[in-house]
Amino acid sequence: MSGGGLTSTGFQKAGFGALGLLFISIPLSIAGMELAIFGLYLLWAWSLAKGQGRWLHSPQERLVLAFLALAALSAVLAPEPALGLAYFKKLWRFGLPFALLMLLEDRWLPRLLDLWAGSAALIGGYGAWQHWTGVDLFRSQLLQNQYLLHDGNWHAVGIFSHHLTFGAVMMLVFACYLPLTWTGQLAPPRRLFYGLTAALGAYGAYASMGRSIWLGMGAVLVTFGFLRLKKKGIWLVVFLGLFGALALAVKDTQPVQGFLVENPVGARIAKGFNQAANMDRLRMWQAGYRAWAGHPWLGLGPAQAAPLQAVYDQVAQETGHQFYHIAEVGVHNIYLQTLVDLGLLGALPLFLWWFWTWFELYHDHLGRPVLGVEQGLRLGILSGLAGVWVAGFFENNFRDAEVQVAILTLFGLAMWLGRRPPDRA
Secondary structure, eight states: OOSTTOOOHHHHHHHHHHHHHHHHHTTTOHHHHHHHHHHHHHHHHHHHHTTSSOOOOOHHHHHHHHHHHHHHHHHHTSSSHHHHHHGGGGTGGGGHHHHHHHHOOGGGHHHHHHHHHHHHHHHHHHHHHHHHHOOOOSSOHHHHHTOOEETTEEOOOTTSSOHHHHHHHHHHHHHHHTGGGTOTTSOHHHHHHHHHHHHHHHHHHHHTTOHHHHHHHHHHHHHHHHHHHTTHHHHHHHHHHHHHHHHHHHTTSHHHHHHHHHSHHHHHHHHHTOTGGGHHHHHHHHHHHHHHHHSTTTOSOTTOHHHHHHHHHHHHHHHOOOOSSOGGGOOSOHHHHHHHHHHHHHHHHHHHHHHHHHHHHHHHHHTOOSOOHHHHHHHHHHHHHHHHHHHTTSSOGGGSHHHHHHHHHHHHHHHHHTTSOTTOO
16 A cells, blocks of 8 residues: 555545546646645645654655745745745645655556546547537636637637647646557556547647647657657657658748648648747747846746846847737746746756656666556656657746646656556556
8 A cells, every 4th residue: 555554444535535536627627626636735734643644755855845945035035025925826736746645545546547537538529529619618708708710720728728728738648548558457448448538638639729739749759659669769769850851841842831821730830930920939038038147046036027028128129029928928938937937046956856757757667668557657657748848848838737737746646656566567
């Protein structure tokens, strides 16, 4: 049993209930996710108070504590400390991976995966319906007014506020369930169910019409292929590299341009290579880099939109560019955004936490050649995290609450899987 030695039946039922609510809510509702996290924190605190749980004293735990301490220092020294400290309401979820690690029981994992697959398949199917028809049944009128036809297709958003949020969550669903369709440990009906979930996740990511999501999906597939095929995966990377080089070489030819213009997906791809179409993002990056260069160690401070807007205004005056987005929206690059907010000292422990978790799971993956359920989940988490990190070069995905919770849940599963016995596949 991996739940910190806890034996109370009532406590275990509460733990499974909170985790079940979390997994059901990931594709559906931030309110459900946060209620589940609050419940997990209460259970975690209770177990610590009763001496049945323990602090992990792991590198990940120390990195998170260092990040929070440096973020607090950056907030206190910011031009508007109150806004900086208020930003911590977005960071209260950072204990989720450790609570999940402490409370998750072995026997719960199959049921939790089924619950997640069920809710993800439902919302993935709804997202496909949205993409085809523009239906929007569950969101407020304010959000519906922002949901417009773009290049001949509706952006699938599920019941989230933004299409990139929906796309990122569906990308993680696809990544986690794709390997589970390959494992012989599961009965054929369950493999078929997980395969359907992966397919709907893939379609939902596509239907979000987010180019950063599409790039992330490419990273998911490359990572999955490389890890699954091992040495043969090198040839996959070589093939994709040659294909990409060929695509760049012919993208400006008349037949290719004609094909791209004639369909919505092609139009979105073509805009990705159009400097004028991406000028707003390029200028945001220019402003973000300038803001960070002026405050390299602790950044401007969290949620300091006013000084960043001043840099935006400088760039606009120098270049004549009129920004489509205000500074408060962010610079559409999670790495640069973190440097702007927290500087190098604040960003370093956060990035180390991310990559430490990935490489620890990767090392654990290498020692388990059999593709069982747990090994399949390792492969899915490795691929999914690679996808969101690639997408993060073009969006502020870790700042979105729904995406953040999904990523933190995968972090918790990664640490839990890293502590499994060596003979468990």
